[in-house]
Amino acid sequence: MVMSFLDLRDELRAAAPLVQCLTNSVAMPLSANVLLAAGASPAMIDTPEEAGDFAALASGVLLNVGTPTAERYTAMREAVRGATAAGTPWVIDPVGAGVLAHRTFFVDALLDASPTALRGNASEISALGGTGAGGRGVDAADTVEQALPAARALAERTGGVVAVSGPVDLIVSAGRSTWLTSGDPLLTLVSGTGCALGALCAAYLGLGADPHDAVLAAHAHTGAAAQLAARSATGPGGFSTAWLDALHHLTSAEIADLVSWKDPS
Amino acid sequence: MVMSFLDLRDELRAAAPLVQCLTNSVAMPLSANVLLAAGASPAMIDTPEEAGDFAALASGVLLNVGTPTAERYTAMREAVRGATAAGTPWVIDPVGAGVLAHRTFFVDALLDASPTALRGNASEISALGGTGAGGRGVDAADTVEQALPAARALAERTGGVVAVSGPVDLIVSAGRSTWLTSGDPLLTLVSGTGCALGALCAAYLGLGADPHDAVLAAHAHTGAAAQLAARSATGPGGFSTAWLDALHHLTSAEIADLVSWKDPS
Amino acid sequence: MVMSFLDLRDELRAAAPLVQCLTNSVAMPLSANVLLAAGASPAMIDTPEEAGDFAALASGVLLNVGTPTAERYTAMREAVRGATAAGTPWVIDPVGAGVLAHRTFFVDALLDASPTALRGNASEISALGGTGAGGRGVDAADTVEQALPAARALAERTGGVVAVSGPVDLIVSAGRSTWLTSGDPLLTLVSGTGCALGALCAAYLGLGADPHDAVLAAHAHTGAAAQLAARSATGPGGFSTAWLDALHHLTSAEIADLVSWKDPS
Incomplete structure (x- = not known):
């Protein structure tokens, strides 16, 4: 039987958020191509002048702090302001948090603005939650299991959903935590797959369903497509191509x- | 019989603009890879310090206002200045015009500098021409047919070529409008294909032939490669790969x- | 028999620099994907605030001056400062040097800071070494053979390794020059393969072996993967995919x- 959260995948294709x-x-x-493949409509509007106004038009907004220029920092603050005023759900992906001061x-301050979802790896979530061994660059040194207390603390602090991506994904929100088994190790050999997953979380949140279900559906969609792609792939290049095709068709x-x-729980 | 504008494709390979x-x-x-696949030589020179001087060396220049930082805005103005002084043809792609103020x-002001070509979707061209329903992000809400009056007005204003890309492409210049049927819907599932088409317009314009023919040839090359790629593709990932191969071989x-x-007309 | 420098490829996979x-x-x-495919761990940390500190954590650092914003220029200086203080090997890729003033x-000034390696095409190396016909955009107008005197002069000036990439690669350091035959012309039809090679040089240098051997191994890995990929590729799109797969498996x-x-010598 299909659980309600998985129904969201077909809804996404119909709604094209x-x-x-x-x-x-x-x-x-890659993030733009993943959104297109899944059936959403990407718009990379990231300037200080335009990000705030556009967040009112968008169905969902993703903030990701990899390669953050001064202008992008300002634009991210503007996007949060615009999204908050318009009630647009927004996701923050704290790439490198805990390693880079x-x-x-910046991310810690934004957590007080109540992001709809926070998605990171175990080291990023652990660092933001005040626990954790720290990461090495953008890789995780902590396990997903170890990040559970931090995820719970952050879900309480933000009032939103906290997702820890890894070999098994953990999705936490007030009173609920879900362990999801999906995906394939080849995902870690393609740059930006985690970041694209963050964008897909924003797309699913744009459907207006329960945020926990939306974030869970984004992870399941990503992981299932990886499983399908891994069946035919002979390396990371072919896997990347097959993953986009699977994201589209599933x-x-x-x-x-x-x-x-x-x-x- | 091959019309003269299509002969430009073989010329492009020989001249490598x-x-x-x-x-x-x-x-x-993607834009750099499309230019290389087609036989042109890309150079992404987009800093305020270097863009103007380089525009005198280039065969053609593309300006695209997606993700425009303050430095890129300045660099684009410098490139127009350099291109104008040197007689280098230049193209402007007004991504998101009409939606983002x-x-x-910025684009409206540059239209007074007489771009050799303006290439956009129906909503962008309609907005710049003072008509149109507006777009949603970077997608078009108007049809190509509806954009005809705006394209004519803009061709008159700029003295250049105006291209409206869509299911059927429309190329307009003083006293001439051409409807081109080519392409495949899979093009819309790969991020940046429209932007890459703008770059290819600049490559074709760099051959020194009639600008209307050059812009038309770029659209035909893009669309024909999509048709060929769609025959074997099973999704947007494989399509993207096959499209580059087809752009190279056609x-x-x-x-x-x-x-x-x-x-x- | 396997020479010592080629043993570094298996070491790279084990060490994951x-x-x-x-x-x-x-x-x-592409650079991030090449590093992942080869078995290294990429981190694109390029902001003024974080680049210097991170260079102390990294195994190797790449600086590449294509599309250099004001912030990236500052960040590159910070990375050199951090790398030098921590003894982290660093590579500079002088994209467009000699054409763009x-x-x-900027690159010329950094050469006085003793880069562990300098990697470019024949025109870039010739220009920096004070000889050469100049390039056209990012393409080389000089041959690799013509760049030999410039490479020797630059190796003496920097005390490091100088690599000239082309149909045959030349690797020069104090008292040693190596000519490497590998690769395939399809590499020149994919944007960023030279830049990714620069990143791979930084990965190999991060193993702590002899720098000349490390840079040579990076070129051999890149070239061998291209040879393998070219056997099955029917164009630049498929080649790019197959090249990543070959980089992973070789x-x-x-x-x-x-x-x-x-x-x-």
């Missing part, structure tokens, strides 16, 4: 056959 | 077999 | 079977 991305220069092309300070029912999850 | 691109961060890699104002004669066009 | 890249916006995604001046022993080299 407009997703504003303020993201890093490395992940921009400047962006960690239906709610097909994803349900590929992933598994449990809600222990 | 040097194309300066001041474009957005999302479309940069800041860049719309000859003037092969494009003539794939596309059709009419000059009603 | 952390590579900080301050590179251009065009080549960012502003960046040429072992030291397999590279030894694909490339050849000579140390005449």
Whole structure:
């Protein structure tokens, strides 16, 4: 039986939500292509002059702090202001938090503005939650399991959803935590797949359903497509191509056959 | 019989024009790869200090206002100054014009500097021409047919070529309008294909032939390659790869077999 | 028999060096993907606030002056300061040097800071060494052979390794020059392959072996993967995908079977 959260995948294709991305220069092309493949409409509006107004038009907004220029920092603040005023859901992806002081300070301040969702790896979430061993660059040194207390603390602090991506994904919100098993290790050999997942979270949140379900559906969609792509791929190049194709074709029912999850709490 | 404008494709391969691109961060890699695949030489020179001087060396210059930082705005003005002084043809791609006020104002002012070509979707051209329903992000809400009066007005204002890209492309210049049928819907599922088409327009204009023919040839090359790629593609990932291969291999004669066009006026 | 420098390829996979890249916006995604495919860990930390501190954590640092914003110029200076203080090896890729005055001046000044390696095409190296016909955009107008005197002069000036990439690669350091035959012309039809090679040089230098061997190994890895990819590719799109796969799978022993080299001095 298909759970309600997986129905959102077919809804996404029908609704084609407009997703504003303020993201890093490395992940921009892949993030836009992932959104298009999934059926959303990407708009990379990331200037101080335009980001705030556009956040009122968008269905969802992604902030990602990889390669953050001074202008992008300002634009991200403007986008939060615009999204908050308009009630647009927004996601923050804290790339490198805990390792790099400047962006960690920035993200920490934004957490007080109540992001709809926070998505990172175990080290980033642990660092922001005040625990954790720290990461090495953009890789995680902590396990997803170790990040559970930090995720719970951050969900309480923000009032939103906190997602820890890894071999098994953890989605936490007030009174609910879900463990999702999906994906393939080849995802870690393609640059920007985590960042693109953050963008996809913003797309699913743009549908207006329960935020926990939306973030969970984005992770399941991403992971199921990776499983499908890994069947035919012979390396990271071919995998990347096949992953985009799978993101495009997968239906709610097909994803349900590929992933598994449990809600222990 | 091959019309003269299609002969330009084989000329492009022989001449390998040097194309300066001041474009957005999302479309940069694809635009460079499209130019290389087609046989041109890309140079992404987009700093205020260097853009003006380089425009004198380039065969053609592309300006694209997606993700426009303060430095890129300045660099684009410098490139126009350098291109104008040196007689280098230049193209402007008004991504998001009509939706985003800041860049719309910038593009509108540049139209007075007589761009050799202006290439956009129906909503962008309609907005700049003072008509139109407006777009949603970077997608068009108007049809190509509806953009005809705006394209005519803009061609008169600029003295150059105005191209409206869509399911059927419209190329307008003083006393001439051409409807081109080519392409495939999969083009809309790959980020940056429209931006790359703008870069290819600058490459074709760099050959020194009639500007209307050059812009038309760039659209036909792009569209024919999409048709070829769509035959084997199973999704947007594989399509993107096959499109680059087709852009590389297609000859003037092969494009003539794939596309059709009419000059009603 | 496998020479010592080729053993570094298997070492790279085992060590997974952390590579900080301050590179251009065009080549960012490909460079990150090349590093991941090869087995390294990319981190695109390129802001003035964070680049210096991170260079102390990284195994190797790449500076690339394509699309250099004011912030990236500052960040590159900070990265050199941080790398020098921590003893982290660093590579500079002088994209467009000799053609574009502003960046040429910047690179020339950095050569006095003793880069571990300098990697460019024949025109860039010739220009920096005070000889050469100049390039056209980012393409080389000089041959690799013609760049030998300039490479020797620059190796003496910097005390480091100077690599001239081309149909045959030349690697020069004090008292040693190596000619490497590998690669495929399809490499020149994919944007950013040279820039990604620069990043791979930083990865190999991060292993702590002899710098001449490290830079040579990076070139051999890149070239051998291109040879393998060219066997199945039908154009630049498919080649790019196959090249990433080959970069991932190739072992030291397999590279030894694909490339050849000579140390005449």
